[in-house]
């Protein structure tokens with residue numbers, strides 16, 4: 546079996562199968578190969594807390610080899626799938642390298658490469674924008690925000706100070722709202738350490754093209770979040786787009802223009818680009834067409850033999866939404882992966898397959914220390930109780946008991962000591978100091 550992607554869906558499928566097929570995997574009767582470019586799973590819903598510094602970056606990733614000792618884990622990228630020939634091409638090269646491609650043959654395919662950020666041809670975005678989908682980006686954004694406070698506190702240039710203290714986020718889904726709210730909370734706290742900065746000097750702007758924030762949440766909870774952000778002086782611009790970020794000058798569709806040294810792009814996702822290089826049928830949004838039992842649907846609507854899919858890349862009908870595809874979120878990805886593994890085993894044993902009937906989505910978003918919004922079975926929660934619930938839910942969902950303990954320890958320690966708000970921006974230029982030594986040896990003319 547070949548599993549593409551070691552994220553929420555891919556890792557969970559492999560884990561469940563490993564638990565059931567351990568002896569067969571160890572004796573070589575079955576073989577599971579998981580291909581993933583990173584040697585770890587990234588648990589995205591907790592990235593905002595990494596940016597805020599309440600969770601150690603290493604604790605939101607789950608190492609694949611240690612978690613899957615009975616599977617073959619390849620740190621590589623699948624670049625093409627020819628399912629008719631049961632063949633996949635993989636590339637183990639780092640970005641910029643070439644010549645490390647090979648071919649893999651399989652009997653059963655599980656496709657779970659997730660989604661990627663949807664970018665737009667906005668002038669200046671490629672040069673000045675920051676993404677927020679990887680651990681590296683979360684750490685880098687944290688360092689960047691803290692560096693802006695240092696810069697604003699040090700400079701005597703009022704324009705530079707103003708642009709350093711202006712933070713723009715584009716896209717108000719849970720990635721954008723969560724990251725902005727956590728960083729605003731962290732930066733507000735950090736200003737206490739500066740003699741010449743006040744929390745009110747910071748300007749946070751959230752730009753959203755549609756008429757509401759948090760489309761994943763109920764309208765009431767989204768409205769509450771909007772009210773809380775505005776109460777915290779976040780400038781939320783609905784039905785507005787970013788037209789240009791050239792020279793770090795933000796131009797919005799409502800006509801406003803202002804300088805900002807921080808631009809974070811979280812404006813939606815699209816299915817993983819790999820899907821355009823397979824012979825698997827896609828729906829109008831570029832996701833793999835799936836049957837409710839998670840088998841891939843062929844062009845005739847019948848199951849395609851030996852092909853399964855789950856997670857963000859899969860258009861799985863949601864019975865609760867009149868058959869529209871499930872929203873791309875971690876809750877669906879994890880639940881679909883559980884069912885996919887069970888159905889795979891049932892199919893092998895000649896038993897009936899079950900359809901995907903998700904629980905009502907119980908979303909939640911953390912908005913800083915002690916603040917969150919959350920859906921519950923009985924309604925909605927806000928404030929500290931929602932925050933505890935949000936943390937408990939994600940601890941339970943995280944597919945690694947060891948990581949759960951580590952994150953719990955991070956939270957306990959964060960409660961005991963003062964928040965850590967020092968920028969380690971120098972780790973992004975580890976050779977700078979060393980290279981400066983050579984400049985001193987050979988001073989220019």
Ligand SMILES: Cc1cc2nc3c(=O)[nH]c(=O)nc-3n(C[C@H](O)[C@H](O)[C@H](O)COP(=O)(O)OP(=O)(O)OC[C@H]3O[C@@H](n4cnc5c(N)ncnc54)[C@H](O)[C@@H]3O)c2cc1C
Pocket residue numbers: 549550551552553554555580581582583586587588589590591592593621622623624657658659660677678719720817819855856857858873874875876877878909910
């Ligand atoms: C910042 C952020 C915050 C989020 N917050 C929430 C939240 O609060 N609640 C919630 O429910 N959801 C949240 N989500 C969405 C959630 O993380 C995803 O819906 C979920 O991870 C989807 O699981 P998946 O397995 O389909 O994809 P992923 O978990 O993204 O895993 C896909 C994996 O496939 C790998 N891959 C991609 N291409 C290839 C290839 N060609 N070959 C091999 N491997 C490949 C990728 O490297 C990746 O590791 C958030 C997402 C982000 C980015």
